[in-house]
Amino acid sequence: MDLTVQTIDDLLKRLRRIEGQVRGIQQMLLDGRECRDVVTQISAASKALDQAGFKLVASGLTYCLNDPERAAREGYDIDDVQKMFMKLA
Numbered sequence: 001m002d003l004t005v006q007t008i009d010d011l012l013k014r015l016r017r018i019e020g021q022v023r024g025i026q027q028m029l030l031d032g033r034e035c036r037d038v039v040t041q042i043s044a045a046s047k048a049l050d051q052a053g054f055k056l057v058a059s060g061l062t063y064c065l066n067d068p069e070r071a072a073r074e075g076y077d078i079d080d081v082q083k084m085f086m087k088l089a
Contacts, residue, residue: 002063011055
């Protein structure tokens with residue numbers, strides 16, 4: 001599946017931000033922060049990761065709709081992209 005440079009850049013930016021969130025959560029645990037604060041940050045990181053996944057699946061769906069024959073040849077027919085979406089849902 002071909003992803004645009006803009007999509008790749010956006011996904012990398014999101015993943016770097018999530019990476020920073022996870023490092024922050026690790027530090028919170030080392031610092032003995034309150035459980036509710038740690039859980040709040042874990043929830044935020046989890047939602048951010050879900051959003052990155054949805055962005056990727058949306059790009060795949062656009063790819064499939066723009067050129068369904070090529071997408072199917074490459075193993076990304078609409079059913080496959082729907083299955084990827086359901087994994088995130």
